[in-house]
Amino acid sequence: MTGFLPENPGVIKVNQVAEIRRLHFVEKATVSELAKQFELSRPTIRKHLKTLDDPVYPLRKLQPHPKLGAFRDQLKSWLETDARLPVKRRRTAQRLFECLQAEGYAGGYCAVRRYVKAWKQAQSSSPPVTQAFVPLYFPPGETCQFDWSHETVVLDGVEQVVKVAQFRLTYSRQMFVIAYPRETQEMVLDAHNQAFDFFGGVPKRMVYDNLKTVVDAIFSGKDRQFNRRFLTLANHCLFEPIACTPESGWEKGQVEKQVCDIRSWLFTLTPKFDDFAGMNAWHTQRCRELTARAHPEQTSRTIADCFAEEQPLLMPVKAVFDGYVEQMRRVSSQCLIRIERNRYSVPAQWANQAVSVRTTANRIRMVADGQIIADHPRHFGRDQLICDPWHYLPVLEKKPGRCVMERHL
Structure with a gap:
């Protein structure tokens, strides 16, 4: 049997079956000649000489993944660890594949994806839910x-x-x-x-x-x-x-x-x-x-x-939008306004008066009579004092003990 390749069901194609049958029954080619020409075994040639329908090959239920073998324990450990995390923090098959590559895995992504899918199906008793959607088309810039x-x-x-x-x-x-x-x-x-x-x-x-x-x-x-x-x-x-x-x-x-x-x-x-x-x-x-x-x-x-x-x-941006949210607040007698559990200073002349507070993503601005009277960086902690000592100069000129404050200026 030298000179013949081992039988490989994945090699034969529909057009080859037709060609084998034509050469044998019309051109009178022998089984041995066809085996040499198509690099198939003689039993395979004889089988296809009797074939009238499309060849059907059984699909393997379990795909061998030799390169993944040494990394299966690691992959299983990661999946078990991720299963205990909130859903949004679990790694996808693609992310797990990238992590395996960092560990030295040289195989393909499909092997990892199949393993992850099989592992998740084994952990779930309910069948996956499928939905259907209508495809949408979006013109550019819309x-x-x-x-x-x-x-x-x-x-x-x-x-x-x-x-x-x-x-x-x-x-x-x-x-x-x-x-x-x-x-x-x-x-x-x-x-x-x-x-x-x-x-x-x-x-x-x-x-x-x-x-x-x-x-x-x-x-x-x-x-x-x-x-x-x-x-x-x-x-x-x-x-x-x-x-x-x-x-x-x-x-x-x-x-x-x-x-x-x-x-x-x-x-x-x-x-x-x-x-x-x-x-x-x-x-x-x-x-x-x-x-x-x-x-x-x-x-x-x-x-x-x-x-x-x-x-x-896209439509051009002609001017940046001033993205503030405005609300009225009363200034305390200590020249402070409480905003989200933090206190921000305001010039002393506005004590016990209502002013407008404009809050942006990173700034706190106080506005009165159409003018910005105070501007502070925004803080997101709690119980913090954000103070500008210059806001208290009129008070220091009148109140005793001002030298203590002046040292901080």
């Missing part, structure tokens, strides 16, 4: 989707949960993410300013959940009462706000998927930063780096290529 996510990071050595504003242009899939300590309205306004600056323009429509900082009231159908301050932002930037139907996340499915992807790409394992500025600078850099990935629909192009096409079609 639509951007927005959502919040909660992620775990280590800031200045302390593990904490941060709120991440996520934007996604639906045509190019260009993303932008920025983290804040809270989800308040001034954070929403600032996030839009940062996103439009990153994109270099404004899309015609913005799609949201019915979050309270954007929507004040939900009526029937798509009718909404949008927040007045948020509408000021929309009127300034000229985009149309669109609110999804409640509990219908598929209406902004791209950013919903991005939340899961970003969690895997940027927040597992738990990243460490010195402060929010360093974290957001790194996020911006990663958003640019991820544009080198292939576009999910236009697979021959990258996200960067599609964004280069979409960016000129």
Whole structure:
């Protein structure tokens, strides 16, 4: 039997079966000649001489993964560890594959994916739920989707949960993410300013959940009462706000998927930063780096290529929106205003009077008679005193013991 390859059911093709039968029955080629020509065993040739239908090969239920063998225990240990974590902090199969590569794994991703899928199915007794959706088409420059996510990071050595504003242009899939300590309205306004600056323009429509900082009231159908301050932002930037139907996340499915992807790409394992500025600078850099990935629909192009096409079609940003939230507060007799459990100083002449407080993502400004009378960096701790000694000069001129304060000036 020398000169013959071992039988391999995956080698034979439908057109080869037809050719074998034609050469034998029409050209009178012998079984040995056909075996040499097609590099198959003679029993295989005889079998296909009797074949009239398409060949059917049984599928293996268990795929051998020899390269994964030495890493199965490690992969199983990671899956068991992740199973005890909240769902949003568990690693995806892709992330586990990258971690295995760091350990020296030289195999393919499919082996890891099959193992992870089989392990999860073995842990779950209920069958997976499948849903069907209608594909959507988005012209370039038209639509951007927005959502919040909660992620775990280590800031200045302390593990904490941060709120991440996520934007996604639906045509190019260009993303932008920025983290804040809270989800308040001034954070929403600032996030839009940062996103439009990153994109270099404004899309015609913005799609949201019915979050309270954007929507004040939900009526029937798509009718909404949008927040007045948020509408000021929309009127300034000229985009149309669109609110999804409640509990219908598929209406902004791209950013919903991005939340899961970003969690895997940027927040597992738990990243460490010195402060929010360093974290957001790194996020911006990663958003640019991820544009080198292939576009999910236009697979021959990258996200960067599609964004280069979409960016000129965005509406230009003519002026940055002053994203503050305003409220009236009374100044105490100690020339202080309490804001979110912190106290900020105000010039002494405004003691016991009402002034306007304008809160932005990173500043606290006090306004009276149309003028800014105090401007402080915003603090997010509790029971802190943010004081400008110059605000107390008129008091020091009249009150005894002023020399004690003057030493601090």
